[in-house]
Amino acid sequence: MYSSVLWACMALCACEILLPPVEGEDLTAWRRVLVESSWFKESVIRTPKNLSLISCGLVCMRHDWCNLWRHDEPSACLLTSLFVSVSYQPSQPDGALPCYTGRKPEFTTRAAITSSVHYHANIKQGSNLVDGIYSSDIYDASIVDQESGAFAWFLLDFGDIIPISEVILVAQPNINSYHYFRDIEVRVGNTQASGNFASYLMLGSFTGPGDPEQIVILRPATPLFGRYVSIQRTTDGMLQIAHVEVR
Structure with missing residues (x-):
C-alpha cells in the first residue's frame, strides 16, 4: 500500500x-x-x-x-x-x-467497432481492440472470419471526422500470427461501409506474414481525414489483431 x-x-x-x-x-x-x-x-x-x-x-x-x-x-x-x-x-x-x-494520446478508445463475423461467439471480441489496454493475453486478440462476398474486416467509427496520421497494429501473441495476421489493408473514409471499403483512401498495408506480437506502424505521407478506419484482410482466411492504436 x-x-x-x-x-x-x-x-x-x-x-x-x-x-x-x-x-x-x-x-x-x-x-x-x-x-x-x-x-x-x-x-x-x-x-x-x-x-x-x-x-x-x-x-x-x-x-x-x-x-x-x-x-x-x-x-x-x-x-x-x-x-x-x-x-x-x-x-x-x-x-x-x-x-x-509513455504512449502518446490516441483516438481508439473513442471509437465504436463493427466487424465481419466473429470466429468465437463469446470471447476475443472486437471491443477488446478499443478498450485502451492490452496485456499480451491471447484472449485480448480479436478474431473475425470472412463472410459471403467479403474478406475478414474490422471497422472503427470515431463519430466525427478526425485527422489520422498513424495506425498501429499489434499481431497476436502466438505462432498463429503467421496465418491470421497477414495481407492487411488499412483505409480511411467518411461514409459507413460494410465489407467493401474500395471507396476509402488507402492509409497503408502490411503483407506479412506477421510474427508473434509484431508491431506494425502505418503512416500516410500526409494525414488523412475521415470518420471511419477499416482494417481488412485482402485474401481468404481469418483476421486476428491483438491491439490497435489510431493517432
Whole structure:
C-alpha cells in the first residue's frame, strides 16, 4: 500500500511529468493513468534499487519492452510491458493504481467497432481492440472470419471526422500470427461501409506474414481525414489483431 506522502505527491502531480534528459536519452513525457491492480501479473518486474518517482521513469526508458510503470512501496518501481492508452478508463476505479505511460494520446478508445463475423461467439471480441489496454493475453486478440462476398474486416467509427496520421497494429501473441495476421489493408473514409471499403483512401498495408506480437506502424505521407478506419484482410482466411492504436 502506498504511504500517505506518496499518495499526496501523486494527487498533486499533473497528468504529465517531464523527465530531465540524461546522456544518450531524449526528453520524454510520461502521462498519468489509472490501472486496476489485477492487470499487474507476470509481466511485472520489480527493480531491486530504491528509486524516486523520476528515476522510475528513467529505468523504464532503458528497457525497450517497458510501456508502463508505477512507483511502489518501498521506493521501488514496477515495470510492465502493458499497453495502456492515455484515455483508458478503469472498469473498477476504486483501488486503481496511479501509473505512468509513455504512449502518446490516441483516438481508439473513442471509437465504436463493427466487424465481419466473429470466429468465437463469446470471447476475443472486437471491443477488446478499443478498450485502451492490452496485456499480451491471447484472449485480448480479436478474431473475425470472412463472410459471403467479403474478406475478414474490422471497422472503427470515431463519430466525427478526425485527422489520422498513424495506425498501429499489434499481431497476436502466438505462432498463429503467421496465418491470421497477414495481407492487411488499412483505409480511411467518411461514409459507413460494410465489407467493401474500395471507396476509402488507402492509409497503408502490411503483407506479412506477421510474427508473434509484431508491431506494425502505418503512416500516410500526409494525414488523412475521415470518420471511419477499416482494417481488412485482402485474401481468404481469418483476421486476428491483438491491439490497435489510431493517432
